[in-house]
Amino acid sequence: MKKLVLVLCLMVSSMAMAQKTEGVVTYVRKDYWSKMISRLTFLSQEQKDRQTQLRKNWEENNKGTKMKMAFNANESLYTYFSTEPEEGGYSWRQYELDLYRNFEKDKKTDIIEMLGKTYVVEDSIHAPVWKIGNQIKEVAGFICMKAETEDPVKNQKITAWFAQDIPVSAGPERMCGLPGLILELNIDDGTVIIEATNVAFRPLTADDLKLPKVKGKKIDDAAYDKVIRQYIAQQTVAHENPYWEIRY
Template identity: 50%
Template sequence: MKFKHFNIALFLLMALPGLCQTMEGVVTYERVYHWSKIYSRLTFLSQEEKDRIKLTWGNDDESKTKMQLFFTPNQSKYTYASDQGTSESGSYSWRQEDYIIFRDYEKESKVEIMEMLGKTYVIEDSLRAPRWKVLNQIKDVNGHVCMLAVTEDTVKKQKISAWFAHDLPISAGPERYFGLPGIILELDVNEGDFVITATNIELKPVGEGIQLPKKIKGKKLTDASYEELISTHISDSMKSHRNPYWSIPY
């Protein structure tokens, strides 16, 4: 039965090029960090320390943020749903860090604006999609039948699982992930450490919402120099017994 569904989904992917030409809209995601799981992977911590962290946090280890993906057939922009972050109780708020990922699929280029390590970086380079492996698995994500694809972040040594919607045939996705024949509606990093799930999908004109800020300030990087920066930071943090992911995206 699963194999039959897989073939049907592939047929639908090939039958939707006309729809792709006019489709645009906004996907809202809930982005969740599970910090006790992330800490359990830090090799400098003893098992006793990991158990103590898990016991201390219990089920209250989640950090949640609303994100949005604006998309058209040729472009996408992923960023915070609001400039202000607010606690679940509403008792306090803060300014969100700079975080915008813009892709131009027609020009095969991208601009990523990330505030991390105490400064803002602007990563400009050509598009380079992850090497995905599409598997014979499907599930429903927010009312859309999605297929599973997997890849690996070789810099952070992370397993990536993405569920993409065959009825939204645009090669967009959250965070730094894209390149599948449908929008990624759920992204799972390291088997539940960090999960991003679509909570709302609106097909509508995106207007200026997809545009980059008129003024972009920050230190310019390429993909190669960004990966070198991240790799060095993780290595130095682990040697110093610090969690590297407090100051960079997971």
Template identity: 30%
Template sequence: MNPNKIKAIWVLGLMLSVTIAKAQINEGVIKYEYRIDMHRGLTPEQEELKKMIPQHRIENYYLFFNPLESHYKQVEDDDAALAANQGGSRMRMRQPKSETYVHKGDRKIIRLQEFMGKNYLITDSLELIPWKMGNEYMEIEGYVCHMAYYSDTVAKQEITAWFTVQIQPFLGPDKFATLPGTVLALDINNGERVWVARSIEARAIKPDEIKKPEKGEKISREDFQILVDEQLKRMGARPGSFRF
């Protein structure tokens, strides 16, 4: 995208935040439920695995934020739940470590991702997604949210986000922090991956709740995606079924 357009949208978001500053939350913590459809990544040859693998994996994340920074990370000691098939009991499994740190002033994003038992650090510029605004609204945890959507032709993803201007701009789960408000729900490919805010608390942030990830092997986003695709191929899964 044209750098001038990026700057204009960024300034617009800041202007909006100033306009509604009196009613807007600028510091606090949001808890998200993250649901992954495990069956979507299976190849036609792996159809039988659907009988053995629960369809959904559920994880919980906190998004800590202040006016300048945000830190999205897993709820401590909270293993992922695999939603049961056909009414059976849930299974639980260890989550690979995953964190996302965003600094608005620098427009930088640092992502810590554990993969095959090793931690990787991916530092990048915050990518401004060319969102389109929809005409629909919905309420999430008492906040009015506006719909935005985007078609990612490279990753082959249809993304729908619901954001509120009642909480500060450029905030959301994982890397989705470029809308003029806070993303409280997001859907990729109609249920393939879904984030939904389950609680929102306006409060002062403690010093240890927002920290820049520093431990891990530094790698570019492109090289990390290649690493993931190669491993998926070795496992018999479809390369590209997970986009970082």
């Protein structure tokens, strides 16, 4: 078996040298609350329409949250771009969010603060099963192909656009496992859009991939999914929007 891998490695090594596989991507994440509210099953059409009409201009003015991801062929770390307030406004504390992937070791460490706790999810990567589509488009200067998957826990349709010529399996939020770097994520027909605005290729330093030292409750993927599933069920029963407190 090992020989096979070695042969394969050698075979692809020459072409891979020419590729750019290390750097930092900047993303902008935008949440469209009216679409999110429209998906809440307990609301009447009248309430959904009211919110859609009301929030129209706010959503247009929403500049989104800047995120960044450091990546190389084996690892990636996705987190906030900055803790500073944009455009000099008041500073609000952000929920801790650091998503680390190691593709070589098939390991991930996700530090996620939610529901009044800080969780540290440690497990193997568990990349979703992707369906590859027939569309191409440009994101941040790269020609990307379309891939689709579903989140069975949040019951979401996820569309990813991955770069044809950046052979890295990393991606924003908790998405990864495509033949190219994911430069855009579109959750539930534009309810949340995470779009790359810039890809800078440069050698990473050790700090780029360093997780902050945070104390938290250690859980695995199954336990994490259970927390999310329970919370969504609970909030839906209580007629409350679960996504004020967890990421959509």
